[in-house]
Amino acid sequence: MVKFFRTHVLVCAGTGCVASKSIAVKKALEVELAKHHLEDEVQIVATGCNGFCAAGPVMVVYPEGIFYQKLKPEDMPLLVEEHLLNGRPVETFMYKDPLKKQIVPKMHDIAFFGLQELRALRNKGIIDAEKIEDYIARDGYFALAKALNEMTPEQITGEIKESGLRGRGGAGFSTGLKWEFAAQANSTIKYVLCNGDEGDPGAFMDRSILEADPHVVLEGMIIAAKAIAAHQGYIYVRAEYPLAVNRLKIAIAKARDFGLLGKNILDSGFDFDVEIYQGAGAFVCGEETALMTSLEGKRGMPRPRPPFPAHKGLWKKPTILNNVETYANVPPIILNGARWFNSLGTEGSKGTKVFALTGAVNNIGLVEVPMGTTLKTIICDIGGGIPNRRKLKAVQMGGPSGGCIPESLIDTPVDYESITKTGAIMGSGGMVVIDETTCMVNIAKFFLEFTQDESCGKCAPCRIGTKVMLDILKDICEGKGKEGDVETLEDLSVTIKSASLCGLGQTAPNPVLTTIRYFRDEYDAHIKEKICPAHSCVELIKFVVNGEVCKKCGKCVKACPASAIAWEKGQTACIDRDTCVKCKSCITTCPFRAIE
């Protein structure tokens, strides 16, 4: 029999909250519970990522569903005595709405959670990721039982195809079609691979799914294996995700124990097993052919397609590779049907998409919304708007392969087609919010530095082209830009996009192209007037206080580590440029953007 606890305390043990010391909070909680002899009544559950990482360490207390944030170990005595012993939830640790300035006690009333539609993340923060029973209690492996016992491989592929599910890794190819090609390929040996090589700066969707709900990925993979008649699978996950790897290992061991992996799964006669392969973290290994080369034990480099992996993939055998989030969508589709899945979304993009919302936004974290939700809803409602009374400038989507969507297009619905039209890409789900203090040329430079560094070097357009582009961008940011630089960047982009071997090079110029398209004036200001309108590029800042804008508050003086600012009450501050070390502390601190 399963022990009954009147209260469940779900402590987030995702990477974000662990980093902000949630394990210490959990330990303090255990000590306090023991002190009040509540350990038989209150159950503590360590969950995967709850999603609201900026508020971490977070905790949810059921049955009330009270959400506590930014907890410290020393908060536990009060919390236990008041809430868990006396039944009085503690307001001090609750979330405060940044716009309405009101305390919101229940998790589902917080806009960040309330406006989301959880499908791929349906188990996040509500189950113990290391307990297979918790997963089964939420219909885990029921889809697998249905697929193995009641469906033919054709029916499985048909259902996935009809659902309209498209690859969540970025390219958005039809998952059903991919499976169909591999199913039709003639071979006794086939492979099912999972791409957990999440590499976009700031993206952590896949890591969170693996940490919070590893079994859903396994279940999705076994269903895929049945659909294409494969008996071996590999999960390629980066070694930089130790918690995800560990949870996966536990999940695989448990699933084997239960006979959900291995021979004769659920007494159906079907065999399938999975192994984890840890990648070293090269960005290019997220590209499918490079990933397979790396899995084969060779240096991770892409190769030309065709032949496509569905015909000749891993060890030249028919192979399907899907992203973590794609697999997480599979079990609910099998269980609830294609129509349930595609009732949500837009014409070409069905279901939901998970985004890692970060940057200049109040509520940073993991967000799952129906396809077709506007950027405005995500940033202003779920994200709670821009902090420090600053203005929204742009949204970067798709990471180094994506682009910047300007504020004027904030009503764009988030679906594959609409985002592609703006010049950005849906990508795997990175969404970085940019405010007026960020220089768009510098953003382009940042992403190009990344791709240039991660370019594997196999093909010349990517290896040399990105280097030349980066040099030009560096010059522009340092005030050494020349007339015609923008045109050169555009020319190079066209060549690199069309001549590169794989997706890395083919998309590398996107951040540059979109910033030129929407923020050409900033490029021109850097090149012609030698100024950086966002006051971000150090070489182009004069470090002079504009007396007309300065409100004489003196905040910059306190911020300056070099004591380079002279100021008296009621006077405009004055920067001594000989002492100034150009650290920009004054610029970041000034609420009025008075330093130019």
Add this chain to the structure above:
Amino acid sequence: MAKITFEDLKKIKEQYRASTTLREGGARAKVSVHMGTCGIASGARPVLKALVREVEDRDIKDVIVTIAGCAGQCTQEPMATVEIKGEPPVVYGKLNEAKAKEIFAQHIVGGTVLEQYTVEERA
């Protein structure tokens, strides 16, 4: 452990249904024991423990036993409020372990309100 079948999956799901109900809502009934200082002083904790034990012993999956703050009628403590889905809440007072067990059996499981233990709502 032995390899499981679809039937075993269903059994595991049923065993853990109490947890699922608690975290996701959808309980048929909820009992809140009021845990103000006066409530605890007059014996709310043994009442709570008795109710928790009832759920466990009867292996019931759709009832939530929880705590709430002071109900404001100190003379009636220990108190508990029983809320059955679709029915108005019933407040019980001057409880002890035996009464709590009786209320669990008669009201929560059986559906009959034990009028003799209820508290008149103050106007």
